[in-house]
Amino acid sequence: MNALRFRAATDADVPALVELVTSAYRGDASRAGWTTEADFLDGNRIDPDVLRADIERPRSRVLLAETEGKLLACAHVAEEDNAGYFGMFAVAPGLQGGGIGKQVLAECERIAREDWRLPVMRMTVIDIRDELIAFYERRGYRRTGIFKPFPYGDARFGLPLRDDLRFEVLEKAL
Template sequence: MQTLTFRTATVADIDAIVVLVTSAYRGETSRAGWTTEAGLLDGARIDPEVLRGDILRDRSLVLLAEQDGQLVACAHIADEEGAGYFGMFSVSPGLQGGGLGKRLITEAERIVRQEWGRTQMRMAVIDVRHELIAFYERRGYRRTGVFKPFPYGDERFGVPLRDDLRFEVLEKTLEGSAQR
């Protein structure tokens, strides 16, 4: 049985994170998993400089999941506007569907709740990603009906293949003890 460990990313992890995130969302490699955005977006999924900022910013971290020393999943979490933010959720395509992502989400929620004292977690999901939204709903997230525009023209986040993309904010109340 492989051991899963969590740790916080450093700037030395940026290249490996970019490879993992790209493999989960873009190009042919991503089609091996169910989280692919290959039919919606082309190009980059994450910009290394944006990632560097997320790693170095206060109350923001990139959570890494490793199996036997190999990077297999990651997510960005931050304390934004009085709530936790969850994004850049990526699991290696060949390992999707095996419970690894659920464990990563649970650890991210634990950090936001117990270490940062936040009782809400929010995320923004492309609203045409119905399977992904359903996955989050099964984890207790709810659709808020709040929409944000897709950053058309900013290729740091991809090249849209459709003109109807937008984000919907999902939210979850985190249960358990909260400490500051």
């Protein structure tokens, strides 16, 4: 595979981003990869209007990873509370486990550290996602023990199939 090329998303990328993120987390297509949430969430994973707002706001970048113009992965990196925030991380299901995600995460950390001079990167992960949390721990993130509620009742973020979902904040010094 040719080298990844990174670029910031534009409004024109929104439909492809919604498709990519949905394929990585929802429905049967997501089961081809290891990041699926299909067993505990249905419905949307990303709302186009929320995505457009993330693309347009200052100190926020929706990062695309492409090879020969083909979208392979994405993530959102932004400044929140004098820290980097990492989210909306998706790699096409058939390409997961091949190192693309590690490169995307490293580029987002570089943006927060070098471009924005932020001291730490934070993210929220659904706390039942043990395999995903372990992936981040291998990359230097630590569990903080800080939990945030899942947005039950807000269909923009999915339709929960269970009632015990919550987010844990993970953190890494940059």
